[in-house]
Amino acid sequence: MTLRLFIPVDAGALAVGAEDVAAAIAAGAKRRNLAVEIVRTGSRGLYWLEPLVEVETPAGRIAYGPVAAEEAEGLLAAIATGGAHPLRLGPTEEIPWLKRQTRLTFARCGVVDPRSLADYHAHDGGKGLERALALGPAAIVEEVVQSGLRGRGGAGFPTGIKWRTVAQTQAAQKYIVCNADEGDSGTFADRMIMEGDPFVLIEGMAIAGIAVGATKGYVYIRSEYPHAVAAMEAAIVAARRGKLLGSSIGGSTFTFDMEVRVGAGAYVCGEETSLLDSLEGKRGEVRAKPPLPAHKGLFGQPTVINNVLSFASAPIILEKGASFYRDLGMGRSRGTMPIQLAGNIKYGGLFETAFGITLGELVDDVGGGTRSGRPVRAVQVGGPLGAYFPRALFDTPFDYEAFTARDGLIGHGGVVVFDDTVDMARQARFALEFCAIESCGKCTPCRIGSARGVETVDRIIRDENRAANIAVLEDLCNTMKFGSLCALGGFTPFPVMSALTHFPEDFGARPPQPRLQAAE
Amino acid sequence: MSSGSRSQQRSPWDKDVAIQCIQSCLDREGPLLPILHALQEEFGYIDEAAEPLIAEALNISRAEVHGVVTFYHDFRREPAGRHVLKLCRAEACQAAGGDPLALHAEARLGVAMGKTAADGSVTLEPVYCLGLCAIAPSAMLDGRVVGRLDERRLDALLAEAQQ
Numbered sequence: 001m002t003l004r005l006f007i008p009v010d011a012g013a014l015a016v017g018a019e020d021v022a023a024a025i026a027a028g029a030k031r032r033n034l035a036v037e038i039v040r041t042g043s044r045g046l047y048w049l050e051p052l053v054e055v056e057t058p059a060g061r062i063a064y065g066p067v068a069a070e071e072a073e074g075l076l077a078a079i080a081t082g083g084a085h086p087l088r089l090g091p092t093e094e095i096p097w098l099k100r101q102t103r104l105t106f107a108r109c110g111v112v113d114p115r116s117l118a119d120y121h122a123h124d125g126g127k128g129l130e131r132a133l134a135l136g137p138a139a140i141v142e143e144v145v146q147s148g149l150r151g152r153g154g155a156g157f158p159t160g161i162k163w164r165t166v167a168q169t170q171a172a173q174k175y176i177v178c179n180a181d182e183g184d185s186g187t188f189a190d191r192m193i194m195e196g197d198p199f200v201l202i203e204g205m206a207i208a209g210i211a212v213g214a215t216k217g218y219v220y221i222r223s224e225y226p227h228a229v230a231a232m233e234a235a236i237v238a239a240r241r242g243k244l245l246g247s248s249i250g251g252s253t254f255t256f257d258m259e260v261r262v263g264a265g266a267y268v269c270g271e272e273t274s275l276l277d278s279l280e281g282k283r284g285e286v287r288a289k290p291p292l293p294a295h296k297g298l299f300g301q302p303t304v305i306n307n308v309l310s311f312a313s314a315p316i317i318l319e320k321g322a323s324f325y326r327d328l329g330m331g332r333s334r335g336t337m338p339i340q341l342a343g344n345i346k347y348g349g350l351f352e353t354a355f356g357i358t359l360g361e362l363v364d365d366v367g368g369g370t371r372s373g374r375p376v377r378a379v380q381v382g383g384p385l386g387a388y389f390p391r392a393l394f395d396t397p398f399d400y401e402a403f404t405a406r407d408g409l410i411g412h413g414g415v416v417v418f419d420d421t422v423d424m425a426r427q428a429r430f431a432l433e434f435c436a437i438e439s440c441g442k443c444t445p446c447r448i449g450s451a452r453g454v455e456t457v458d459r460i461i462r463d464e465n466r467a468a469n470i471a472v473l474e475d476l477c478n479t480m481k482f483g484s485l486c487a488l489g490g491f492t493p494f495p496v497m498s499a500l501t502h503f504p505e506d507f508g509a510r511p512p513q514p515r516l517q518a519a520e
Numbered sequence: 521m522s523s524g525s526r527s528q529q530r531s532p533w534d535k536d537v538a539i540q541c542i543q544s545c546l547d548r549e550g551p552l553l554p555i556l557h558a559l560q561e562e563f564g565y566i567d568e569a570a571e572p573l574i575a576e577a578l579n580i581s582r583a584e585v586h587g588v589v590t591f592y593h594d595f596r597r598e599p600a601g602r603h604v605l606k607l608c609r610a611e612a613c614q615a616a617g618g619d620p621l622a623l624h625a626e627a628r629l630g631v632a633m634g635k636t637a638a639d640g641s642v643t644l645e646p647v648y649c650l651g652l653c654a655i656a657p658s659a660m661l662d663g664r665v666v667g668r669l670d671e672r673r674l675d676a677l678l679a680e681a682q683q
Contacts, residue, residue, distance in 0.1 A: 015652050015667035047654035185610030188651035223557075223594050224650050226663055259548075262557060264592035267648060281552030281578075283591040299549065341654065343615035348654030371616070380611055384648075416653065418615045430614070434648065440591075 002035040003080065004056035008110065010043035010195050011227040012188065018051040020069035025053070028073035034080055042196015044110030045350025046097055054092055055079050063092040097347060097366065102328065104316045104336050105309060106189075106352050109196035114231055117242040120199040126244070128315030132207045133252045135318070140211040141167050144314060146322035148334030153179055153270075153307030154382065154411040154487070156333075156400045159314075162304060165294035166212040169302040174214035176205050176256075177279065177298055177305040180221040180228070181263050181270040184383025186342040186414030190308035192350055194221065194228035197312075198235035199244065202258065204311030206249055207318060208304050209256035217258030218298070219308075220275055223265055232260050267384075267438040271486045272305045274440055285440045286486040307412070309338060330356035333399040341367045343380075343416035353398075360394030363417055374419035378427075378503065382411025384434050385491035387498035388418075388427065407501075408494060424503035429457040431495035435488060446489025449480040453496065460507055470507070473500070530564035530599070537562060538570050542577045552578065552588055556595055565596035601636040601643040603681040606660040609633075609646040612653035621657055621674050622646075628678050642681040 007013075007022045022038055029036035044052060052065035053075065064075055064087040071087070078085040089095055103109075112119040120126065132140045145160030166174060178201065182190040193201060205217045221229050236258060239245040247255045261279055263269050269278045273287035276298050297303025313335065317325045325335045333355035339362060341348045346368035363369070363379055370376055378388045387408035389396065396402050403410045418427075435450035453476050459469045477493035484490040500507060531537065541558040545551040555574055559566055566589050575582040589595050607613075607622050622633065629637055629644055636643040652658035655667030661677050669677075 011650075011665050012652050012655055012667065015658060015665040016655055050655070182651060183649060185649045186612045186653045187649075188653055191651040224647060224660075227665075261553065263594075264553060264556070265594035266592050278553065279550050281550040281588065282584075283588050343612040343653065343656060344617075345654070350654075384611060414612075414653070416612045416615055422615065427611070427614075430611070434610075438648075 002037050004037045004039060005079075006039045006041050006054040006056070006061065008043045008050065008052065008196075009040040009114070009227070010110075010192060011225070012047055012192075013043050013050045013052070014227070016050050016066070017069055021051045021053065021067050021072045024069045024072035025076050028076045031073075032077065032080070034076070036076070039113050040115075041112060042109045042114050043192060043350075044092065044098060045106065045192060046095065046347075047349040048347050049089065055083070057083070059091065061092045063089040063095065065089060097349075097351075101352050102336050102354055103352050104325070105200070105312050105338055106193065106197070106350060107316070108200065109192055109350075112197060114196050114198055115234055115238065117199060117238045117244065120197075124319070125199055125315075126203060126250070128318035129203050129207055129244070129250050132210060132318045133250050133254070137167065137211050137213065140207060140318065143318060143322045144211070147317045147325040148322075148329070148332070149310065149313055149317060149325065150333065150400065151307055152309035152313070152337070152412065153272075154184075154409065159306060159310050162294055162306070163208060163211050165292070166214070166302045166304045169295055171302050173216070173299075173301050174212055175298040175301055175303040176208045176212070176214045176217035176258070177276065177303055178205055178217065178219040178308055178311055179270065179272060179275055179305055180219050180225075180308045181275055182225070182308070182412065183222060183267040183270045184385075184412050184414050186380065186383060186416035187340050187412045188342070189338040189340055189350060189413060191225050191228050193308055193312050194225070195231045198232050199239060200312045200315055201232070201308055202235060202239045202244055204314040205258055206244060206256045207314045208306070208311060210249070210254045212302075212304055214304065215255045215257070217256065218261050218279055219258060220261045220263060220269070220279055222263040222269075229260055229262055236260065266440075267434075268440045268486075268488055271488060274486070276303065276305065283440070285442045286488075288485060328354040330354075330397060330399050331401055333401070337398060337410070337413050339398065339413045339415060341415050341417070344370045344372055344419050345417045346371050355397070355399050357398050358394065359389060359396045359398065359415070360391075362398065362415055363394065367415075367417060370417060370419040372419050374421065376417055377420040377422055378418045378424060380416045380418070380427075380495065381414070382409040382494075383414050384431060385409070385487055385494055386411050386414070387494040388424065388502060389498070390502040392502070407498060409491065424499040424506035425457065425461050425508075428496045428499040429454060429461070431492055431499075432457060435492040439488060443483070443485040443489060445480045445483035446485070446492075449476055449484075449489065450492060452476060453480075453492075457496075463508060466508065470500070531562060533563055533567045533569065535569065535573070538567070538573055542574055546577065552585070556589060556592075560595060564599045568597070601640050603642045603662055603683075604645060605642055605677065605681045606645045606647040606650070607633075608648070608650050608652070608656070608658045610649040612649070613657040616656035618657035618669075621669055621671065624671060625674060625678060628675070629682070637682075641683070
């Protein structure tokens with residue numbers, strides 16, 4: 001009997017030795033004359049357990065991890081003779097961290113071979129497209145509107161409304177553009193889906209193309225993600241062969257094709273209009289809105305531009321229906337959010353769950369606190385432009401409006417945990433410095449404000465005219481917030497002001513205050 | 521997929537090869553970034569002499585080409601070292617102890633972030649997120665990703681980069 005093993009090719013697994021583990025198992029199998037088939041999958045997203053090795057059994061997949069290359073052959077021997085091993089974690093689906101999730105967008109990630117369209121179809125892939133073709137363009141748009149899906153890139157704009165606008169705009173050529181310029185520190189969901197289930201993104205973009213009447217798509221992937229680029233390019237070739245792309249999608253009369261474009265290391269190109277300029281071959285400078293990309297987008301044509309996760313959510317919405325998706329979540333945040341737990345965290349990884357879970361549950365309960373073992377002091381939610389939250393705000397539910405109400409944002413769902421050694425004045429300085437480095441330069445509040453902000457924080461740290469300089473910093477942040485063209489300049493004040501507001505002691509303004517929830 | 525190191529050595533500047541690189545991208549919409557990537561893949565950097573060639577092929581001004589080349593962090597104006605070591609300097613890696621590791625790398629290699637060692641062995645660069653934030657701190661050596669970096673693992677990377 002052939003043993004079927006599953007080992008990820010996800011960059012995060014490779015970075016901790018998955019390739020060496022796969023090689024060691026293959027070599028060990030040869031030496032021991034064991035028939036072994038190694039299937040390379042994406043990651044399940046339980047990164048503290050990577051490299052994770054799974055074996056197929058009649059009772060489902062059994063997980064082992066984290067496996068070091070040196071112990072791989074011993075593990076193989078144990079698996080071949082019954083399966084007992086110190087690294088045995090039991091059935092993968094029963095691991096509590098995975099079991100308590102609601103995996104819709106990530107249902108197949110870590111399960112299927114990302115290079116196999118047949119495997120995709122064997123795991124319910126393609127059903128969304130099938131139903132979409134039966135519904136027709138107008139009903140697809142309506143379904144997405146009704147699902148309540150909001151842009152997962154960070155802005156949270158209703159995806160269906162965007163699609164409807166493009167559908168209603170007349171033009172000879174329309175485009176579907178996928179924003180895979182996932183530059184926010186603490187986020188990796190787009191990378192995981194592109195490496196682990198690329199066909200779901202292709203299917204989602206094809207559905208969008210059919211819905212709005214676009215025949216051409218681009219997925220703009222950042223150059224820092226070479227593994228995702230390779231996985232998407234291979235998947236597109238396979239999708240053309242399998243009629244998921246091309247001139248008769250799924251046997252219909254609809255035409256849609258797409259290609260990968262690689263970014264060039266500019267953070268601001270994650271902003272949709274600068275991404276469009278970059279795709280056109282220009283400097284990635286932000287455009288003033290209006291006109292909206294839905295009216296005049298890529299090459300001046302009506303364009304749907306959405307994040308990877310937004311497109312990747314479309315197939316399940318079409319397959320199961322709008323109400324299935326809408327019934328999950330809270331308030332105006334419907335469905336599930338793939339949350340990424342990162343930084344100094346014990347159990348870091350991808351946690352997809354319905355909106356509404358609190359920040360405290362995520363950090364303490366799911367994440368297990370810090371990896372260093374020290375107390376959690378601050379959590380940055382939503383990437384470099386997201387606010388730093390203290391423990392006192394850990395009751396905030398994961399919801400677009402709840403975070404906005406507390407001067408933060410959920411952004412693309414990244415949660416970066418810091419322990420009590422963090423210096424928040426330094427983090428505020430970094431936020432401004434990063435903005436200065438990455439500003440596209442088009443608008444003055446961002447270009448100049450960020451540079452002046454760094455100098456002002458330096459003066460505060462050096463204790464020069466502290467009160468006056470704090471007033472200057474607050475004023476500057478206000479100008480950036482309301483005067484910048486895009487979220488880079490407009491949201492950089494979130495990390496700066498939250499650091500100053502919640503952690504004033506790090507700016508030396510007052511003697512250290514007793515922390516409200518210090519007694520843990 | 522690349523899990524092994526790929527040295528940064530590329531072919532020397534050659535005008536005819538450059539023209540071929542440019543021509544190979546002209547059937548694409550908005551071909552400038554693909555052209556620049558192709559040139560950098562071929563030569564390891566964007567030679568200044570490439571700018572007028574691109575301008576002519578795309579019927580845009582040389583200033584426009586120059587503006588694009590200099591806008592993006594990825595495009596080099598001169599060849600890199602034999603190896604390129606990128607250390608993630610973004611928040612998730614900062615939270616996990618990335619800052620002292622960056623200082624350690626600078627001291628050990630004797631170069632500042634963004635510079636190439638005098639012997640041409642390695643270029644040390646900051647990168648703002650490799651998407652390996654749950655296994656931070658992270659690095660990339662010639663396209664090979666490394667996570668859960670600590671001083672021991674970093675030293676091994678540095679030794680490799682100095683070869």
